[in-house]
Amino acid sequence: MDKKRLNVKLVKMSYEYKEKLIDMLEEWKADIELNNTNHSPWAIFKNDYHDFDRYLEELEIREEKDGLVPDSTFFCLDTDRDRLVGAVNIRHYLNGNNYLTGGHIGEGIRPSERRKGYATAMIALALEECRKLGLNKVLMVCDANNIGSEKSIINNGGVFESEITQDGSREKRFWITINEEMVETERLVLRRLMPSDYKAMAAWDMDERVYKYLMGSACKTPEDPLVWLPKKDPNSRVNILMLVTEKSDGHAIGIYALNHDKSRDVWTLSYVNRFEDWGKGYTTEGMKALIDHAIKVYGARNFEGECAKVNTGSAAVMKKLGMVYDHDSLYSKSDGSETFESEVYILKK
Ligand SMILES: CC(C)(COP(=O)(O)OP(=O)(O)OC[C@H]1O[C@@H](n2cnc3c(N)ncnc32)[C@H](O)[C@@H]1OP(=O)(O)O)[C@@H](O)C(=O)NCCC(=O)NCCS
Numbered sequence: 001m002d003k004k005r006l007n008v009k010l011v012k013m014s015y016e017y018k019e020k021l022i023d024m025l026e027e028w029k030a031d032i033e034l035n036n037t038n039h040s041p042w043a044i045f046k047n048d049y050h051d052f053d054r055y056l057e058e059l060e061i062r063e064e065k066d067g068l069v070p071d072s073t074f075f076c077l078d079t080d081r082d083r084l085v086g087a088v089n090i091r092h093y094l095n096g097n098n099y100l101t102g103g104h105i106g107e108g109i110r111p112s113e114r115r116k117g118y119a120t121a122m123i124a125l126a127l128e129e130c131r132k133l134g135l136n137k138v139l140m141v142c143d144a145n146n147i148g149s150e151k152s153i154i155n156n157g158g159v160f161e162s163e164i165t166q167d168g169s170r171e172k173r174f175w176i177t178i179n180e181e182m183v184e185t186e187r188l189v190l191r192r193l194m195p196s197d198y199k200a201m202a203a204w205d206m207d208e209r210v211y212k213y214l215m216g217s218a219c220k221t222p223e224d225p226l227v228w229l230p231k232k233d234p235n236s237r238v239n240i241l242m243l244v245t246e247k248s249d250g251h252a253i254g255i256y257a258l259n260h261d262k263s264r265d266v267w268t269l270s271y272v273n274r275f276e277d278w279g280k281g282y283t284t285e286g287m288k289a290l291i292d293h294a295i296k297v298y299g300a301r302n303f304e305g306e307c308a309k310v311n312t313g314s315a316a317v318m319k320k321l322g323m324v325y326d327h328d329s330l331y332s333k334s335d336g337s338e339t340f341e342s343e344v345y346i347l348k349k
Pocket of ligand 1: 037038039040041106107108109110113114115116117118119120121141142143146147148149150151152155
């Protein structure tokens, strides 16, 4: 079969496709039993289709419950052959259960239709659905030995990030970029921080001077950030973490971030820079652009920043950003080793 000429579309399950679904699932389940293969995507196997109303009702998760996030399930229809060939399940966001090994997309092609290019074509359509959901970066994870899955992910622009072992099985993680959220200034480029950036972060993360007034402490090894970094969703609309690089030579300067406290509708600023890049005006330049971006893209209005009174450089940045002193406060390092008298600055747009 000519892979380039597959005419496929994604459909939602309904009575119209009931017979086709049963035909596909019967074939698939027999193969799973015979060859002890996986149940991907799990959503289409989790309920018995004999009670078709319930199958339809419970196919998709609408609200987060028991650690499961809302999802969408589509079936892949070959329109030339009027045949269902596979299915794909899209998680709307990542949470504790799937940021490491689940990913956003789970897919499967029925046994008789494998190695014909369907998975590659179906993932391309699924990425369009991810775009509609507002996802910029899509995580796909496959078993390290699943060559077909790995290739169909790479065929769709998947970039290998890391291999991890979970519950005894080796899994490969890939990111597909639908849209790179970027902020540009005269000298800087800001883009979402990704797990693979831990290497660049070593330029400041192990430097005690940089961590003097920060709540966290300097890292002991360059790999330390891998404990928290993969748990950060680069699509988050409340925790905007940007890696900052210098345009002229591409070196990483630091991380600028805005974190939305929904209960108070306040966006908190934070920034960290490589020691060698202090005093060059980068933070003012980059944070100003990030604040403007958050206003435009996320509807941000209220901003807040806190710095130790002795950290005059940080206070100067906030003043240059147009922020005004609001009140005095106190904060402590996370390990309790030190407490600082601080100043809180605010900005209303
Ligand atoms: C993994 C799976 C989805 C691949 O579907 P598919 O329709 O066969 O994939 P494609 O035809 O698009 O193939 C993509 C590439 O992988 C290759 N490929 C597919 N299966 C392969 C296999 N078993 N061994 C070696 N190569 C394989 C194809 O030749 C193609 O290579 P190319 O890009 O160089 O042309 C399918 O095997 C499947 O449903 N498996 C069970 C469920 C599953 O494992 N899902 C993934 C969970 S992470």
